[in-house]
Amino acid sequence: MITPPVVRRNTPQRYRLEANKCAKCGKVFFPPRLVCDACRGRKFAPVTLADTGKVVACTVIRTPPTGFSDLSPYCMGIVELKGGTRIQCQIADCEPERVKIGLPVTLEFRRVQEDGESGVLAYAYKAVPAR
Amino acid sequence: MAGIVGYGAYIPRYRIRVEEIAKVWGADAPSYKKGLMLREKSVPAPDQDTITIAVEAAKNALKRAAIPPAKIGAVYVGSESHPYAVKPTGTAVAEAIGAIPDCHCADLEFACKAGSESMFIAFSHVKSGEMEYAMGIGADTSQGAPGDALEYSASAGGAAFIMGTKDVVATLDVQYSFMTDTPDFWRREYMHYPRHGGRFTGDLAYFKHVRGGVEGILKKSKMKPKDFRYCVFHQPNGKFPTRMGKELGFTEEQYRAGLLVPTLGNTYSGASPIGLSAILDEAKPGDRILMCSFGSGAGSDAFIFTATARLPKIQGRARKTRDYLDTNPVYLEYGAYTKFRRKILKNVED
Amino acid sequence: MRDVAIIGIGMTDFGELWHDSLRDLFVKAALAAMDDAGIAHLDSMYVGCMTPGLFTGQEHIGSLLADYLGQAPVPATRVESACASGGLALRCGFFEVASGASDLVLCGGVEKMTDVSGGRATYALATAADQDYESFHGVTFPGLYAMIASAHMAKYGTKREDLARVAVKNHANGLLNPHAQYRMPVTVEQVLSSVKVADPLNILDCSPITDGAAAVILCPADKAKKLAKGRAVKILASAHATDTIALHQREDLTWLKSTAVAAEKAYKMAGLKPADVDFAEVHDCFTIAEICVTEALGVVKRGKGGEAVRSGYTARDGKFPVNPSGGLKSKGHPVGATGIAQVHEVVTQLRGEAGKRQLKKARRGLTQNMGGSGGSAVVHILEVMR
Numbered sequence A: 001m002i003t004p005p006v007v008r009r010n011t012p013q014r015y016r017l018e019a020n021k022c023a024k025c026g027k028v029f030f031p032p033r034l035v036c037d038a039c040r041g042r043k044f045a046p047v048t049l050a051d052t053g054k055v056v057a058c059t060v061i062r063t064p065p066t067g068f069s070d071l072s073p074y075c076m077g078i079v080e081l082k083g084g085t086r087i088q089c090q091i092a093d094c095e096p097e098r099v100k101i102g103l104p105v106t107l108e109f110r111r112v113q114e115d116g117e118s119g120v121l122a123y124a125y126k127a128v129p130a131r
Numbered sequence B: 001m002a003g004i005v006g007y008g009a010y011i012p013r014y015r016i017r018v019e020e021i022a023k024v025w026g027a028d029a030p031s032y033k034k035g036l037m038l039r040e041k042s043v044p045a046p047d048q049d050t051i052t053i054a055v056e057a058a059k060n061a062l063k064r065a066a067i068p069p070a071k072i073g074a075v076y077v078g079s080e081s082h083p084y085a086v087k088p089t090g091t092a093v094a095e096a097i098g099a100i101p102d103c104h105c106a107d108l109e110f111a112c113k114a115g116s117e118s119m120f121i122a123f124s125h126v127k128s129g130e131m132e133y134a135m136g137i138g139a140d141t142s143q144g145a146p147g148d149a150l151e152y153s154a155s156a157g158g159a160a161f162i163m164g165t166k167d168v169v170a171t172l173d174v175q176y177s178f179m180t181d182t183p184d185f186w187r188r189e190y191m192h193y194p195r196h197g198g199r200f201t202g203d204l205a206y207f208k209h210v211r212g213g214v215e216g217i218l219k220k221s222k223m224k225p226k227d228f229r230y231c232v233f234h235q236p237n238g239k240f241p242t243r244m245g246k247e248l249g250f251t252e253e254q255y256r257a258g259l260l261v262p263t264l265g266n267t268y269s270g271a272s273p274i275g276l277s278a279i280l281d282e283a284k285p286g287d288r289i290l291m292c293s294f295g296s297g298a299g300s301d302a303f304i305f306t307a308t309a310r311l312p313k314i315q316g317r318a319r320k321t322r323d324y325l326d327t328n329p330v331y332l333e334y335g336a337y338t339k340f341r342r343k344i345l346k347n348v349e350d
Numbered sequence C: 001m002r003d004v005a006i007i008g009i010g011m012t013d014f015g016e017l018w019h020d021s022l023r024d025l026f027v028k029a030a031l032a033a034m035d036d037a038g039i040a041h042l043d044s045m046y047v048g049c050m051t052p053g054l055f056t057g058q059e060h061i062g063s064l065l066a067d068y069l070g071q072a073p074v075p076a077t078r079v080e081s082a083c084a085s086g087g088l089a090l091r092c093g094f095f096e097v098a099s100g101a102s103d104l105v106l107c108g109g110v111e112k113m114t115d116v117s118g119g120r121a122t123y124a125l126a127t128a129a130d131q132d133y134e135s136f137h138g139v140t141f142p143g144l145y146a147m148i149a150s151a152h153m154a155k156y157g158t159k160r161e162d163l164a165r166v167a168v169k170n171h172a173n174g175l176l177n178p179h180a181q182y183r184m185p186v187t188v189e190q191v192l193s194s195v196k197v198a199d200p201l202n203i204l205d206c207s208p209i210t211d212g213a214a215a216v217i218l219c220p221a222d223k224a225k226k227l228a229k230g231r232a233v234k235i236l237a238s239a240h241a242t243d244t245i246a247l248h249q250r251e252d253l254t255w256l257k258s259t260a261v262a263a264e265k266a267y268k269m270a271g272l273k274p275a276d277v278d279f280a281e282v283h284d285c286f287t288i289a290e291i292c293v294t295e296a297l298g299v300v301k302r303g304k305g306g307e308a309v310r311s312g313y314t315a316r317d318g319k320f321p322v323n324p325s326g327g328l329k330s331k332g333h334p335v336g337a338t339g340i341a342q343v344h345e346v347v348t349q350l351r352g353e354a355g356k357r358q359l360k361k362a363r364r365g366l367t368q369n370m371g372g373s374g375g376s377a378v379v380h381i382l383e384v385m386r
């Protein structure tokens, strides 16, 4: 859903990769959580994720959901960032078929969705092959 | 002394060649290439716009400056392609780099001159002591109407400059602006593409105002063209800045580093700022740089910078402009280009 | 807790049923189940349905369906756990009967998916993924399972052809199922050359968009023998487990932890080992899913799911038949109905009423129904009552 409250609420994560880290066991959560699923701890410190990593799983989406047809076919991947946290995002600026597990990537700021012709724009991270 | 403490550029990966556009419109590619001194231009991906380009350039500037983003007191973005007609670009950039909320943001528009304007204003704040750091950005995903001469050049890219007074890498020594009200190029509200005055955009617009800016700043600074190691002028095509440089008494050695237009195209508000970033990528301490933008409407902002001993220390902290321009470009055919630029009429998606 | 048995089953044909509405589909399946059980009234009902709102614009379907089934004012509850909604509806009814609160409970599942465009259906299904951190970025369900496939192939050397063989096997089974949506044989070559959907998955690796409904009638086991005249089936175990719904947050992308945990609980509840079960109906929403599910159920060792289908171990005449009905792949996948349709097949096999696709050995069968990319799983073990 691309509505002003949803866009605003997700901004710290989508714009700046803000995560949190369990004060007790050190597990990092993206998005930040209120309770640690490893130790049930409830104290956290803010951390920012690294913007580089590598692809650990990927696919080429050829039947996109509504709102993504302009990009089709595009690559989706699971990226393990430096520090170990995994995120899911598009892998842009690539030949989708040539993306392989292990590919080093960096995150760039991109327009991910928009609410039709006149609604709000939603920006976030996408991975691109590291150069 | 006040000046630039960090700089960074961003150029999309996609390109389209002059031949590919000329083929569609039955135009004579060799004569266009020769006339415009332009071989290809950058094209934004469908998920790129002025905000995303400005953010990436800003992040590169921040990497070089290595300052806490919260200390940036202002973010100004100059562009003629702000993604929203109403809703700022600057706040998105400030939010993405972590400069919010103690920050002043404004979007500027002055055809191709909006980028240098943002630098001008950012510099004023730090020079006056009002702010510790301020950022000025010029970025565009410029549009040229299909079939128009501008379609061969209108491209995408941007550059960001953090101004400050501590750890300056290039002092901003002199500035001068030259303005008249000249309708050489415009886009009315709700129109998709800009219009222009054809050959009128040359002598009475570009050449008059760049000459005015350069001659004005030389007079104000009591300097001559030979006092500069580098110069960069607004570059709507390859021909205008080269002719201008020669007429003003500059040599190819001086403008070569900043002349990116043959393979970049005209990035409008980004054009002379990206040229400056490419110069800063290679300048050495003590090198003096003359920059002069041009914006239709019309006017120019001219600056004189001097590289400091700190510049070589930060050049390698972020990706260089030439690397963005020359590494792994992906060439588009006209069909993909029109899809990327949303020139295809589609059904509303269901 | 009382023992619980299934005394009646019913389902519609699965397919693109342009003339049937959501309520028509459900009522047809429910009436068939009630007729099969020989009962005219219910104490209560549960309906699994993933997203009637996005597929048809209709919510509040518990009451709607009870009314159109002529059973209002009985309590009627819609149960939702994405594609595991049907399995979970059965589990809810199971507890209502086991607790002694009710004697005759209908557990149904329904989904009417073809009233919307393909893009909207893709969007509706993707709401089962993490909306803010998966779907937002443009992933689809085929895309999520394709990423699981890419990880499985990289980790275990599973071959692209192994995925195709799941489709070949399940289509061969579905050919013999009169309710199946796609009753056609397919070859490995056909799967490999079919339209690409999300690499490495092609259209013939994917379950289809389907309309359909299924229902079963539960009652206490001690009353089942008389009511069902020797055709009753006992529910030996009902287990459910959850996992993070965001695929990227799982430690091992190839391991369906919710299925593994639910299966372990089910085996424990039934006092059985995987080897004590004769066959299974599992959630092959994509070919890779069946491979991962057979591993998580303990039917084969971790990483050996591809080998199991290659060697014929899971074929209808193999050592451990998987998806004799044709599975979601051939039979069709009306998401909310799937979990109940799996039970429909196991009961049919246990009763010995599966006709041409009847398994030789069918005393105990297992169903595994899965939500999203594995964020939830429901496992039931059923046994024929003597």
Ligand SMILES: [Zn+2]
Pocket: A022, A023, A024, A025, A026, A027, A036, A037, A038, A039, A040, A041
């Ligand atoms: Zn913890």
